[in-house]
Amino acid sequence: MISMNGFSQEPPEIIEAELVATRKVLESHYYVLGGQVVEFESQWADYCGIEHAVGVANGLDALEIILRSLGIGPGDQVITTPMTAVATVLAILRSGATPVLADIDPTTGLLDPESVQRCVTEQTRAVILVHIYGQVRNMAAWVSLCDSLGIALIEDCAQSHGAKEAGTSCGSFGVAGAFSFYPTKNLGAIGDAGALVTNSADIAEQARMLRNYGQTNRYEHSVVGMNSRLDELQAALLQVRLGYLDSFTQRRQEIAARYLLEIDNPAVTLLAAPLHPSEHVYHLFAVTTDRRDQLQGHLRDQGVETLIHYPISADHQVALAGIATDPKGLPHAHRHAQTCLSLPCQPQLTDPEVGAVISAVNSFVPQGS
DSSP: OBOSOOGGGSOHHHHHHHHHHHHHHHHHTOOBSSHHHHHHHHHHHHHHTOSEEEEESOHHHHHHHHHHHTTOOTTOEEEEOSSSOTHHHHHHHHHTOEEEEOOBOTTTSSBOHHHHHHHOOTTEEEEEEEOGGGOOOOHHHHHHHHHHHTOEEEEEOTTOTTOEETTEETTSSSSEEEEEOOTTSSSOOSSOOEEEEESOHHHHHHHHHHTBTTEEETTEESSOOOBOOOBHHHHHHHHHHHHHHHHHHHHHHHHHHHHHHHOOOTTOEEOOOOSSGGGOOOSOEEEEOTTHHHHHHHHHHTTBOOBOSOSSOGGGOGGGTTOEEOTTOOHHHHHHHHHEEEEOOOTTOOHHHHHHHHHHHHTOOOOOO
């Protein structure tokens, strides 16, 4: 089976380096908020071209901490997309604010700025822009829109490690960006981990307090914080894996380039190609089709694993019943949720495996009307 995630095919030297890093942490006898975290934060900030990185427990916490660092809470509204992992919406709810869902652009899966404008009220304090699938687009327009409305632009970068537009890294366009290092991400830990990045020293200072019980100094609590600390072991492992991120990203881009060029089936629609292929990091390669179940079954029979990201839009989640949405509804998000399918695009795929995926997609013939 051609797999969506190639952990078992990773180079042996990665595991060896991770074992060395693990031993270093164990022998240090320092496991929380120590030198490994400080070093990874410095490396990640440098990689992103941003002044500050603050390691936290996961991507959801990173978003919540950004919101709370901005003073966003009860009585405030935050606009985001329904086509995202539910964590994006949960972060807004956990901050005490009210989420409002805008529709997406069907050609990319990204948030639609016209829909966002329809959602704005006097209570709107921020937009969380999700760089879904690993793409960063039209950021000058997003910055201009949020500036004109007097609201904060927050970037959910959970799928876009290293993605850029015009040479500028995601996470640096808005006031802050949130990253998840869940194992399947382009830069993944061996468990849960996350970080937020920002060019604001004030946000970084608030975030460091909030992640650690609201402490300024030990046993001195200036704000009501939380326990969301990136641990030393994950920080050490992330440093190892960061060394492979560029080469793995390049391989993802090579695979995506072949898919864009060679997939040719009238029953399968590709999303819009990036203006600059080197800036899309292809955490996922999604297509859409009206015969998703048939296509997924056909690919499985051909030995190709696929996944659906995401089959249920946020407004249709039982836990989020009654959530506010664009007054004109979310037709594009609903259709995307019903038709999207992610093909394997992980960096351990071989050229023959990529060719097999392409052949399998191109040989699909939908049945019925």
